[in-house]
């Protein structure tokens with residue numbers, strides 16, 4: 001996401017490279033480029049202008065520190081300003097009430113139903129007990145879709161396909177949720193292809209009769225300035241509490257993420273990054289800013305890794321590594337962990353400096369397929385005793401896994417190298433030595 005904007009900002013910063021100080025003259029060219037980059041990313045004109053004016057004032061007003069270059073200083077200012085533009089702090093859901101009622105609104109195809117499923121999944125992982133209410137009375141398929149997603153994530157759905165009254169269904173759903181002790185009730189509503197009066201009237205009515213604690217407006221980030229305009233209309237009518245930007249995994253130019261807060265003054269609370277139920281992230285303006293600037297989102301990466309990380313398991317693993325007992329079973333498990341962390345390309349993109357390099361590389365989630373096939377073709381004895389895998393065994397494994405002998409040998413060699421490094425790192429003194437030797 002945002003590769004284009006990243007490239008252009010990179011170019012803008014290059015203008016400043018080699019300059020000793022920031023002056024009105026040398027920063028002007030860079031700011032012009034930055035503004036162009038923002039406009040190309042589909043940020044609206046007013047927002048882009050205000051933004052660059054702010055950056056300019058900060059840049060010219062800041063003390064020139066000898067320890068940082070003007071380019072670095074400007075990057076820092078840009079980072080702070082982008083963060084502020086997108087809302088500053090992350091904005092949490094208000095879940096204090098029991099039950100908390102959350103209304104989901106947006107146009108057809110924005111990703112409402114998908115998000116409703118994702119949100120239930122997210123809240124469930126936080127220990128909540130959500131109920132979904134299928135409020136789309138126009139599309140029976142939408143009710144079915146919600147039921148399928150709910151089953152996937154293991155939460156109940158309230159639906160009433162006999163009724164054509166969204167307000168009544170919402171109220172019945174809330175009563176049902178209260179009866180079953182659901183502490184969060186998420187109401188999916190009907191959309192339309194475009195904004196129309198009857199849709200607005202209907203959702204306003206649902207809002208008036210259900211008093212939701214959160215109203216989340218779901219919008220497709222790919223639609224750029226249209227997303228911002230739609231947000232404005234919905235907000236004028238519904239006074240929603242937050243925005244959900246979907247499809248940020250696609251080829252979006254990013255304008256919606258950058259302009260929505262400044263136009264409707266409501267925070268982006270979540271972003272959707274894929275079709276699967278776990279492709280949902282809480283929106284952190286600061287992390288998004290550093291991502292846009294190509295600084296990499298190390299914090300997110302670490303956090304996701306931590307979510308998958310089991311301390312006891314890790315201690316066991318450490319012990320095995322120290323005793324040089326790390327084997328192909330452990331390796332296989334590690335791969336499964338990495339896969340659970342999400343899409344490979346996304347993960348790589350979060351590592352500083354890698355994002356841009358990866359742009360044209362096609363990594364799919366099957367990157368591990370061959371490795372898995374090779375390991376699966378090993379016998380339990382071989383998995384537990386990697387040293388035993390000599391030529392004849394390698395040949396058999398290659399045949400069994402539909403790979404080539406060289407691939408099997410390469411994997412075993414890599415595995416052995418990895419074991420050596422891991423063993424060194426498991427011994428603090430040796431690890432320190434290793435770090436010293438690094439370039």
Ligand code: GDP
Nearest residue numbers: 108109110111112113114246247272273274275
């Ligand atoms: P609704 O009409 O607003 O309920 O929209 P849906 O939830 O049915 O979503 C419309 C389409 O967008 C479906 O094909 C979803 O799988 C897809 N979709 C939803 N969210 C995302 C997302 O974050 N990323 C991607 N790539 N696709 C999404």
